[in-house]
Every structure is written in C-alpha cells, then in structure tokens.
Amino acid sequence: MNLVKRASAAALAVLLAVGACDSGGAAPRSGSPDKVTYLTAVGAFGRESYAWVAKEKGFFTEVGIEVEIRPGSGTTENLGLLASGRAQFSANDLSAVMIVLGNGKYRTDVRAVAAIQQRTLNSVTALSGSGVTTPADLRGRTVGGVRGGAPWLLFPAYAKLAGIDPATVKWVGVEAAQMPKLLAAGRVDGVGQFVVARPAVEKAAGGRPAVVLPYSDVLTDLYGNALIASTKVLRDDPDLVRRFTRALLAGLVYAIEHPEETGEILRKYVPTVDPLTAAAEVRLMEPYVRANGVVGTLDGARVARAVAILRGTGIVAGELPTADLVAFDHVSGGVR
Incomplete structure (x- = not known):
C-alpha cells in the first residue's frame, strides 16, 4: 500500500505542502535510496518518536530515503556530528543552536530547515x-x-x-x-x-x-526543537533535504494524531520504552507542534526576535544573522 493510502489527511497535507516548495525535484528517485543518518535531540523518548513513525509508516521509503535513526546526546554533540559528516540531520532545540552558533562554534556547518515545536519545551x-x-x-x-x-x-x-x-x-x-x-x-x-x-x-x-x-x-517567542541539516548536504543535495523534511514532518503529524499507535511503534524499535508513557508525551506535545495552527514553519521575524532575546540576556555574545541560522530557501510555509 503506498504512502497516499496510509497517511492521514493531515500527514498527506504536510507531504503536499512541503513538496510544493520543491523545484520539481521532490519525487522519489529511481534506483538505490539515499542513505542518511538522523540524530534525535536526546535519547529515544516519546517526544522523539515521530522519526521512527516516519520510518515505520514508509514515509522515508516513499521519497527514496533509507534512514538510520540514532539517539542524540544534546545540542553540542549533535552539531559536532553534523559538522564532521557522521550525520546529515538532527533534531535540536533552536534556542540552544542559537547559543552554540552565536558563540562561534559550527557557524558554517549547520542550518535549521523546519520547526518541530512552535514553542520551547x-x-x-x-x-x-x-x-x-x-x-x-x-x-x-x-x-x-x-x-x-x-x-x-x-x-x-x-x-x-x-x-x-x-x-x-x-x-x-x-x-x-x-x-x-x-x-x-x-x-x-x-x-x-x-x-x-x-x-x-x-x-x-x-x-x-x-x-x-x-x-x-519568561522566555517568550522561542521555538522548540527544529530540524537541523548540515550545510554540506544543503549545498550538495538540496533535493535530499526537501525530501527528508517532507517525510519527517509527515511522521510528526501522524504521531500527534495517533499517540497510542506511536507509543507501540516506538517500542518496536526501542524495546525498553513504555508505550503508554511515550503516548502520554506525544499527547502533551501536540499543542506545541500546532501552536499558531501550523506545523513545520519558521518565521524570519520571529527567529530574529528570539536571537535578540538571547543576546539581551548575554548568553549569545556575538551577532547572529538569521541567514546564518536558518536556510530559509528550504523552509516550507507550514501546514495547518
């Protein structure tokens, strides 16, 4: 059964909306799939389950990607793995990424391409x-x-x-x-x-x-986790970035619409997980994903305000233009 028949209506809307931002290159490729490594933000909890959902439901397969999902170890370590080429994508808290980049590390190595949560968790x-x-x-x-x-x-x-x-x-x-x-x-x-x-x-x-x-x-206007891509893959294969984003956001929407099933999917891949606890996390995450009624979008003015907030508190020391943080050419307009 193909992805169109399996995905919920909202997950399909994500696929179509993100695909509409492509320049005709979002269709699955023939031949061998592209192999990528994705890092969760931290560990293998319910709040990270959407990546495994996208894998289990075939969303990555349908766009020609074979993904290895690895539990991440926090922003600093994840960004280092992206910069070294040992992973191509990760989820990381966007404010933490601002702090790391704003203080001079990995400034040319990574960019955000989609919001996972519209408010900080x-x-x-x-x-x-x-x-x-x-x-x-x-x-x-x-x-x-x-x-x-x-x-x-x-x-x-x-x-x-x-x-x-x-x-x-x-x-x-x-x-x-x-x-x-x-x-x-x-x-x-x-x-x-x-x-x-x-x-x-x-x-x-x-x-x-x-x-x-x-x-x-007290920290208003901050995003939560974002999908982060290495600048190398953005430069060398922008179509891969669009296809990966497309599939991951479909998994995110499916997960928040089916929390109990999502808990069971996560347990299949991570047997130590309690599916009921994972499902409870996913239910709590839903309003953060759909805050302001959209999924996946990053607004340039709001990103700039978030940088200003962190600079005002002194934890981001240097200038951080939004173009050094977000690859806006790859950000979808979001879906409702």
Whole structure:
C-alpha cells in the first residue's frame, strides 16, 4: 500500500505542502535510496518518536530515503556530528543552536530547515514536596541535565528573566535516561527536562506529582526543537533535504494524531520504552507542534526576535544573522 493510502489527511497535507516548495525535484528517485543518518535531540523518548513513525509508516521509503535513526546526546554533540559528516540531520532545540552558533562554534556547518515545536519545551522539573515550586526556590539547589543539552545551555537566560542569579544553581551532568530515577531518589533537586517529560518523571517517582517550571513562562517567542541539516548536504543535495523534511514532518503529524499507535511503534524499535508513557508525551506535545495552527514553519521575524532575546540576556555574545541560522530557501510555509 503506498504512502497516499496510509497517511492521514493531515500527514498527506504536510507531504503536499512541503513538496510544493520543491523545484520539481521532490519525487522519489529511481534506483538505490539515499542513505542518511538522523540524530534525535536526546535519547529515544516519546517526544522523539515521530522519526521512527516516519520510518515505520514508509514515509522515508516513499521519497527514496533509507534512514538510520540514532539517539542524540544534546545540542553540542549533535552539531559536532553534523559538522564532521557522521550525520546529515538532527533534531535540536533552536534556542540552544542559537547559543552554540552565536558563540562561534559550527557557524558554517549547520542550518535549521523546519520547526518541530512552535514553542520551547524546556523546563526545570522537580517533585512535589521538594520545596521547589517557583524559580526562586532553585537557589542553592542542584539540577541534573545533559551536558551541552538545551535546558542547561538556556538556563542562564531563563534564570535572569525569572529574577534569580544562575550562579546560585548548581548543574551536574546526568544521562537523559537516568534523570527521572535520580530525581525520584532525591539525588538531585530538579532536572533540566522538556515539559512533556512529566509522565516519565511521575512514573519513576511512583505517581508523585511533578512540579514543572517552563522556560516559556519568561522566555517568550522561542521555538522548540527544529530540524537541523548540515550545510554540506544543503549545498550538495538540496533535493535530499526537501525530501527528508517532507517525510519527517509527515511522521510528526501522524504521531500527534495517533499517540497510542506511536507509543507501540516506538517500542518496536526501542524495546525498553513504555508505550503508554511515550503516548502520554506525544499527547502533551501536540499543542506545541500546532501552536499558531501550523506545523513545520519558521518565521524570519520571529527567529530574529528570539536571537535578540538571547543576546539581551548575554548568553549569545556575538551577532547572529538569521541567514546564518536558518536556510530559509528550504523552509516550507507550514501546514495547518
């Protein structure tokens, strides 16, 4: 059965809308498929499941791509792998990418081509009864996070706008998969997490409610994860970028419309995953994907405002023209 018959109406709309931005080159190629490596933002959680959905539903196959999906390890490491040619695409928090590029690393190596979430998902998450209920309560506390990951990189900007000195909060390196367990065990007072990780945190804590401090409360106008491509593949095979984007966004739309099925698909590829927790994450992610009624689009004026916000807090030191961050020629107008 071909992709048109399998995809939901909205997923098909993504395929058609992104394909309409191509210059006649979006059709699947004959012969051997293009082989690419894609990195999730961090780990293999429900919020990353749309890539496996696109693979399972045949969306990549239909556009002539064979993809290897690898769990990512945060923004800094992912961008390094793109720059070295060991991966061609990754998902990464766009604000964290701004921080890395704005401070001089990988400036010529990577560009964003689509938004995964229209609003930032970053947060510090604690547990009820810990004494952490507001940003001020983080003073003197220890927070676990992925080194080079978005919550850690973005925290100084969040702290300053929330009215606390970021130096009063100690961050320690923690593997993404271990965060909920360490928080539940009281080894850290909070974790740098995406807001949609609440179900995993509460499950690890035996049902104890989570306290989520979203960065979006004070850092407005920031995007969440974006699809990042290496400038090498953008230069050498722009059609591949368009086809990959087309298929990944179809997987994203299908995932948020079918969260239970998505949880089962993720478990097929990552057997250690709890499909119910994964489905719960996907359901929580849906309004972030469709904020403002569109999927995938990046607006130049809004990107510029986000850069200005981060420069204003001092965590982006240098100039960062939006053309050095986003390959606007490859960004679709989004779909509803």
